[in-house]
Structure formats: C-alpha cells, structure tokens
Amino acid sequence: MARFDEFLGAQLIQLMRPHRYLIEQQLNALGLHAGQEIILFQLWQQDGLTQSELAQLLEVTAPTVTKMLRGLEAGCIVHRQPDSTDARVMRVYLTPKGRALQAPVTQLWAAVEQRMLAGISEPELLLLRRLLAQMRANLR
Amino acid sequence: MARFDEFLGAQLIQLMRPHRYLIEQQLNALGLHAGQEIILFQLWQQDGLTQSELAQLLEVTAPTVTKMLRGLEAGCIVHRQPDSTDARVMRVYLTPKGRALQAPVTQLWAAVEQRMLAGISEPELLLLRRLLAQMRANLR
C-alpha cells in the first residue's frame, strides 16, 4: 500500500500550502485575502470583464466569483456596474485603489516566486513548466 | 508587469484545482471530502495518533484537525478516546469502516496519479520530485 508522501500529488499539496500561506501573509498587509489577487490580475490585464468571464478565466464557479467580488467591492477595490445592453450581466471595474495595487501585488508574487525557485536553473525551470502543463492537460 | 500565467506559482494553482476536484468527486462516492483522506493516510500508517501529532504531520492547524475529525467521527470512520495518562490529549483511532477505506482510497489516488503523469518518463519524474522538494524547502 502506498504511503501518502510517495504520491506526487501529495508533494504538490505540501508545496502549495506554504506557498499560499506566504502570499496570504503579505496580501493581508495590503488589505487582501489569498485568491482575491487572482481576480485583480485578470482585471489589470483587461478591465470591465463580466462575472461569468471572470469565472471562466479563473476556472472557478459563479458563486465563488460573487463572494470574492463582495469582499473586493466592500474594500473599494473594484466596483460593479450593470451592462448597458444586457440587464443580466454585471461588469467589474477597478477603482483607483484597485489599480494602485498592481505594483505591490505583482512585486509580492515575484518575490515569492524568486524565493521558491532559488537554485533552480533555467533549463530545469523550462522542463518544469512543460511537465506541469502536460500534467494539467492530462487532468482535463 | 508580469501576467499571472507567467508565474510558476500560478501554473501550480491551475494544476491543483482540477487535481483536487477529480479526487473530491471520487471521494464523495465513498462518503469522504477532499482533505479528509490525508488524515486517514496517516492513521493507516500509524493508528492512535494524538490530534496535535496529526496537525504536525499534516502541517495544518489544530482547529482544522478538530473540524475534520468531527466529520470523520460523525461518519463512523474514526473514533476519539482520551489518552490514559494525559487528560489533555485525545487519541484518534480508525474504526473498521475507516480501515476498510484504505484500499479504495489508495486506489483512487493512484488512478489520479497515473492519469496525471501520463506520458512523463521516469527520469523526468525523478527530476520533478527533486525540484518540488527543493521548492518546498526554499519556502520554509
């Protein structure tokens, strides 16, 4: 019978816990929770997305988006506005405060990334990316 | 400014979501939730652990263990018993039902593992393990 630690999936879980924790700690200092910044990354790239577009891009369900936006809107980081032509859809826009978070949040992610990848060579990193992409495709 | 998808951390998140989802689906059929099986893997290896030992092994906080055990105990998969010499500690034991889950749950994890790693060679897998271990150590 296999021990848990022998699964690669287990190793991944054990890697992602401290990763999330480190990021969460620093996000808290900016008034954010882990996971919320993923919405922001999308909006920084394209503002005014609808909630269903966000759900699809984040690969997350609609209720999860609703909940996360509630927090972000309460913090005046985004605001939502009904679409002009379709009364069903809500479009999500960054506030100035939300736009101002781009630099510190990106910097924070980059710092964790750099720390995590210390001592890993460029060829190794490329192989790593390729393998992770394949694993993701395998699970589709 | 970096795009979210360029972070390796983002790639990992995007891999773990379907991984967790696949496992959860199959665990549900056995009456379990994702995460609970990690406690069981520990108990299958050594029965009668205390809750703080479990928390340490799983790298999870004490309240999380309490919550998860509540569910497992309600499902008659484990039962808890006060330690004979120290009235503070609760020891966690598998029930026959909990012991019977070892084969199907291990099998389930192995199947997802195999699917995830399809097309990945043995040397690649070894390198992958080494890199993940290093990344984990880097985040400590």
Add this chain to the structure above:
DNA sequence: TGAATTTTATTAGCTGGCTAATGGTATTAC
C-alpha cells in the same frame, strides 16, 4: 406572438483552511 430554453448572477448551506480567544490539564519554577 407566446412558450420553452438558455444564460447570468445570487442565495443558502456545506467543507477545508486560517486566527484569536477560551478552558482544562501538566509541568516547571520558586
């Protein structure tokens, strides 16, 4: 046109994870 279907978003309710605060019990120090 009018009815059935699809799409968008929300609410309610569950679990896994966390922190902070609480209450017991052991241990240590004085």
Add this chain to the structure above:
DNA sequence: GTAATACCATTAGCCAGCTAATAAAATTCA
C-alpha cells in the same frame, strides 16, 4: 505547595471553494 508557564483541544468567526436551488433577463423556437 503554590504560582507561573506551557501545552492540548475546542469554540467562534473569518474567507475560498463547491453544489443545488432560485430569480430574472435574453434568446430560441414553434
């Protein structure tokens, strides 16, 4: 022996995720 400290577990309350059920608007189709 008593007081201070450390340890174990629980509770309360938070957020990210999920499913199922609901409501409302748009679209499709007869």
